[in-house]
Amino acid sequence: MKLCILDRDGTINQDSLDYIKSPQEWEPLPGALEAIARLNHAGWHVVVASNQSGLGRGLFDVTQLNAMHAKMHTLLAAVGGRVDAIFFCPHGPEEKCRCRKPEPGLFEQIAERFGVDLAGVPTVGDSARDLQAGVAVGCEPHLVLTGKAAGLAGRPLPDSYPTGTIVHTDLAAFAQFLLEREGA
Structure with a gap:
């Protein structure tokens, strides 16, 4: 299975120091949705792994988070793309859980759900912690100079x-x- 794992805020959509709290605030970065569609059309499965501490902080609820993701799915479908799982x-950070990046818990959940070893799987993010989490389970780290890394x-x-x-x-x-490397 061709799989890549993407961070959400700052990688797929605009990020905010005040958190993305609603579908109205969720805006894709230029070309990001089309990039996911290109990967899908080449046979890649795309999964999102995202810290969403605004949920635990009470800044938004699961209904709002689901609405943000519904917007992302709708906009992706409009350009012929999809995300297989979020x-x-x-x-x-004060809760010190295993699923908050840079800890690898989300990546371990992805490996279990998809029944795959993540060694060499590309992971993409806009911060060191995104990549550290993936590297802890063997992923290949890719930084995008958007969001926090701009x-x-x-x-x-x-x-x-x-x-x-x-x-x-x-x-x-x-x-x-990725597509050029795959075609080489």
Whole structure:
């Protein structure tokens, strides 16, 4: 199975320091949905792994989270794409759970649900913690210079990023890289 794991906020959609709390605030990044569709059309299964501590903080509820994801699914379908599953951690950092990235719990859940070993599976995010979680289970780390990483363009990555992190301008550039590598 061709599988890739994506972070949500700052990777697929706009991020906010005040959290994305409603479908109205959930806005896709330019080209991100089309990138997912391109991956799907090439046979890739796309899964989302996302910290959603705003849920645990009471900033929004599960109904609002589901509405955000319904909007994402609808907009993806309109461009011929899909996300196969969404895994999220509702906890804040103070709860020290195993599912909050940079811990690997969400990735372990994905491996179990899909019955796959995640060694070499590409994971894409806009922060070190997104990539650290994936690398802990053997994923290949890919950073997009959107969201939290927007200020890193043209600069060396800080030491907090996993060794071997591959950097892309955005999700569209990641999809192009993956499809070109696959075709080589």
